[in-house]
Amino acid sequence: MSTKRRRIWRNDLVALAFLLPFTVLYVVFTIYPVGQGIYMSLFRWGLMGKQGYIGADNYARFLGDRFFWGALWNTTKFVLYSTPTIILLSLGLALLANRRSPLKRLYRAAYFTPNLLSVSVISFLTIYMLQPYGMGFISNLMKTLGMREDVFFLRDPQLVWVSIVGATAWWTCGYNMMLYISALQDIPDQLYEAAAIDGASPSRQLWSITLPLLKPTTLLILLLQLIASFKVFAQIRLITNGGPGNATRPLIQYIYESAFDKNRLGYAAAMSYALFLILVVLALIQLWMTRETER
Amino acid sequence: MKHPIFKKLMGLLLALALLATGLAALAEEVIISESGVVENPEAIVAGENELIFWSLFSGGEGNYMEGLVEQYNATNPKMTVRNVKLNWGEYYTKLITAVSVGKGPDIGISHIAKLPELHDQGVVLPMDEYANAMSFDWSQVNQNTLEAATIDGQVYAVPLDTHPEVFFYNKTILREAGLLNEQDELDLPQDADAFYQFMLDMKAKLPEDIYPLALSSAGDDPWRLVWAMYYQMDGAPVITSDLEIKLEKDKFVAVLDYFKQFYDNGIIPINLEDFYSYFMNLRGAATFITGVWATSSLENIEGLEFGVQSFPVLFGKNAQWGDSHTFILPVTPQKDAERMTEAMKFFDFVSKNSIVWASAGHVVANVNVLASEEFAALPYRSDYADVANHVVFFEPNPYSYPIRAAMIQQIDAFLAGNQTAEETYDNIVLEIEEITF
Numbered sequence: 001m002s003t004k005r006r007r008i009w010r011n012d013l014v015a016l017a018f019l020l021p022f023t024v025l026y027v028v029f030t031i032y033p034v035g036q037g038i039y040m041s042l043f044r045w046g047l048m049g050k051q052g053y054i055g056a057d058n059y060a061r062f063l064g065d066r067f068f069w070g071a072l073w074n075t076t077k078f079v080l081y082s083t084p085t086i087i088l089l090s091l092g093l094a095l096l097a098n099r100r101s102p103l104k105r106l107y108r109a110a111y112f113t114p115n116l117l118s119v120s121v122i123s124f125l126t127i128y129m130l131q132p133y134g135m136g137f138i139s140n141l142m143k144t145l146g147m148r149e150d151v152f153f154l155r156d157p158q159l160v161w162v163s164i165v166g167a168t169a170w171w172t173c174g175y176n177m178m179l180y181i182s183a184l185q186d187i188p189d190q191l192y193e194a195a196a197i198d199g200a201s202p203s204r205q206l207w208s209i210t211l212p213l214l215k216p217t218t219l220l221i222l223l224l225q226l227i228a229s230f231k232v233f234a235q236i237r238l239i240t241n242g243g244p245g246n247a248t249r250p251l252i253q254y255i256y257e258s259a260f261d262k263n264r265l266g267y268a269a270a271m272s273y274a275l276f277l278i279l280v281v282l283a284l285i286q287l288w289m290t291r292e293t294e295r
Numbered sequence: 296m297k298h299p300i301f302k303k304l305m306g307l308l309l310a311l312a313l314l315a316t317g318l319a320a321l322a323e324e325v326i327i328s329e330s331g332v333v334e335n336p337e338a339i340v341a342g343e344n345e346l347i348f349w350s351l352f353s354g355g356e357g358n359y360m361e362g363l364v365e366q367y368n369a370t371n372p373k374m375t376v377r378n379v380k381l382n383w384g385e386y387y388t389k390l391i392t393a394v395s396v397g398k399g400p401d402i403g404i405s406h407i408a409k410l411p412e413l414h415d416q417g418v419v420l421p422m423d424e425y426a427n428a429m430s431f432d433w434s435q436v437n438q439n440t441l442e443a444a445t446i447d448g449q450v451y452a453v454p455l456d457t458h459p460e461v462f463f464y465n466k467t468i469l470r471e472a473g474l475l476n477e478q479d480e481l482d483l484p485q486d487a488d489a490f491y492q493f494m495l496d497m498k499a500k501l502p503e504d505i506y507p508l509a510l511s512s513a514g515d516d517p518w519r520l521v522w523a524m525y526y527q528m529d530g531a532p533v534i535t536s537d538l539e540i541k542l543e544k545d546k547f548v549a550v551l552d553y554f555k556q557f558y559d560n561g562i563i564p565i566n567l568e569d570f571y572s573y574f575m576n577l578r579g580a581a582t583f584i585t586g587v588w589a590t591s592s593l594e595n596i597e598g599l600e601f602g603v604q605s606f607p608v609l610f611g612k613n614a615q616w617g618d619s620h621t622f623i624l625p626v627t628p629q630k631d632a633e634r635m636t637e638a639m640k641f642f643d644f645v646s647k648n649s650i651v652w653a654s655a656g657h658v659v660a661n662v663n664v665l666a667s668e669e670f671a672a673l674p675y676r677s678d679y680a681d682v683a684n685h686v687v688f689f690e691p692n693p694y695s696y697p698i699r700a701a702m703i704q705q706i707d708a709f710l711a712g713n714q715t716a717e718e719t720y721d722n723i724v725l726e727i728e729e730i731t732f
Contacts, residue, residue, distance in 0.1 A: 046416055047388065047391040047392055047395065047416065048391060048394070048395040048416045048417055048418065049395055061732070065729060066725070067725075067726070067729055127568075131568055132566050132568070133564070133567070135568070150566075152565070152566045152711075154566075155512075155513075155565075155566050155711040155712075156711075157711075157713050242704070243513060243704065243707050243708070243711075244513070244707055244708045244711035244713055245704050245705060245707055245708020245709075245711070245713055245714065245722075246704055246708070247708065247713065257697075257700070260388060261696065261697050261700055262694070262697040262730055263412070263416065263693075
């Protein structure tokens with residue numbers, strides 16, 4: 001009895017020792033800052049430190065700040081444009097890369113490679129490609145094809161979104177494609193064989209077998225993508241810096257500008273919790289959906 | 296009896312702890328990047344007879360400043376100056392955060408427009424006391440800039456220079472087009488309509504592949520010209536020191552609409568990303584407007600024959616955009632009067648010897664240097680030295696930088712054709728209200 005208890009105790013200690021490094025880091029770098037952020041959001045707070053308690057003023061303030069809503073709307077726009085684009089593109093690429101072909105490996109590697117690049121690299125590639133006046137690749141190509149008009153991708157309120165979403169899709173599709181490929185490989189071959197024997201055409205097979213069986217993966221990608229897209233910042237900051245005007249400024253950039261350009265760290269902290277709330281809701285939905293599909 | 300896994304675990308934890316202390320020790324080592332920029336300036340500790348100077352100058356400017364510091368140290372001062380170059384983009388954030396934890400330098404640099412913000416945050420010290428201790432002669436610096444460095448009757452900065460926006464032109468191209476006068480110079484009409492006509496006429500006379508005027512349609516430069524033209528119309532301050540928005544709608548809208556014609560009618564090609572390169576590649580653009588810091592780069596371009604003059608007075612009153620580099624005394628925990636006084640001696644030395652600084656293209660703030668024969672002998676600089684007296688600064692207020700950023704964004708959207716001049720004005724006012732709440 002007592003040896004058994006001692007063993008259990010020892011096991012617990014060992015487990016604790018293993019958990020400790022993570023727990024300490026998690027508390028110090030995640031839990032504590034979250035708490036500190038809430039504290040900060042109740043103050044006027046500059047880079048030099050606390051300036052005075054103002055209660056919930058920061059929260060009331062951003063609810064009436066049209067630039068906050070504008071930035072949140074831009075983020076939402078990005079989510080609405082990029083999510084379906086990325087899902088459809090990843091699915092298409094996965095279907096292509098999963099076909100029996102001697103070049104299968106090459107396809108996968110080629111589609112996945114952009115994912116390895118850092119955000120600054122893809123952003124500057126985008127900027128250079130879209131330079132007007134025959135300087136950038138696209139403009140040069142258009143000139144070669146005989147088009148005389150210059151197109152200003154980063155200055156037009158619609159085209160600028162095409163550019164940003166295009167760059168993001170090119171950058172991130174490879175990862176989602178991999179998720180789709182692994183799901184595709186889990187679909188048993190017999191299903192297709194049986195369907196083929198029953199005379200189902202390849203497109204019938206796609207609609208009735210492949211797509212339904214990919215549904216859980218699609219849901220997973222959808223939610224991961226939603227969460228990632230709501231956090232969009234770096235590529236927009238680098239490609240357009242939120243421009244033209246404020247047309248593409250996402251919420252995180254507005255938070256960043258409020259904190260470091262306008263010296264309002266408390267206000268920025270308050271707005272961060274609005275974004276935090278959105279992300280928590282999405283995470284909860286994801287949790288719930290995973291449970292549903294697992295059931 | 297101890298379990299072997301226990302030992303291993305303890306060993307691992309110990310190793311982690313050692314690693315952590317090792318990392319902490321590493322962080323104190325000074326990290327200098329390839330370009331000579333110090334990544335962790337707070338790790339540099341001053342020697343007993345040494346003043347730490349955080350500078351934001353890099354490239355050519357950085358070398359001239361380095362030269363001035365070396366020159367000063369060669370005079371055997373009581374305290375030598377150690378020049379620490381910081382990354383310009385991070386400069387103010389580093390300065391403010393370092394000062395807030397008592398690790399700031401003895402000497403700093405501030406743009407004049409940023410100074411009130413630093414003052415508001417409690418980052419800078421008034422210098423009158425230390426200036427008096429070594430009898431600093433305030434009359435040697437440009438009074439227009441000195442006034443902008445004075446907050447609530449106390450001086451917070453020693454002006455080093457003014458760097459206004461000026462008008463460059465390619466003599467070769469304009470001579471071919473027959474647009475230079477007998478002195479081989481460009482006569483710019485000093486009137487809005489005449490200037491616009493003149494540029495249209497220039498466009499007609501130039502070969503098709505040369506742009507009349509190279510300028511960006513986003514970022515700082517268009518804003519600087521709008522600023523200058525608005526004040527040339529005798530506009531009221533964008534915002535006063537009491538945070539009252541006085542930006543006048545009719546004048547501002549008129550300036551925006553006037554300015555946009557230059558883009559709409561092909562005088563300035565819209566959306567030039569890297570507009571410097573068009574002027575610098577000899578046959579890209581006939582004229583070019585930017586800050587005086589471009590002068591020293593242009594001088595070094597082989598085969599480029601250029602002239603420079605102040606941006607024309609288009610709306611009656613001579614007003615120009617410019618900013619100014621100044622020396623500041625950041626707040627330190629000790630507030631050591633002796634160190635501060637020694638720092639003032641360094642400022643005095645640099646000011647008196649700023650002929651070196653003029654080589655970087657700046658209009659130096661020291662009036663004696665400006666009046667010297669040496670300065671007059673410098674090519675180009677004397678052509679725009681007078682601009683410094685007509686520069687309009689922000690009225691001192693802690694929000695100049697974010698207000699500038701907001702104005703730039705809005706003018707950017709206007710020039711991209713996404714909003715009217717009226718909407719641009721309205722948005723700017725809304726933004727300023729949001730910034731100054």
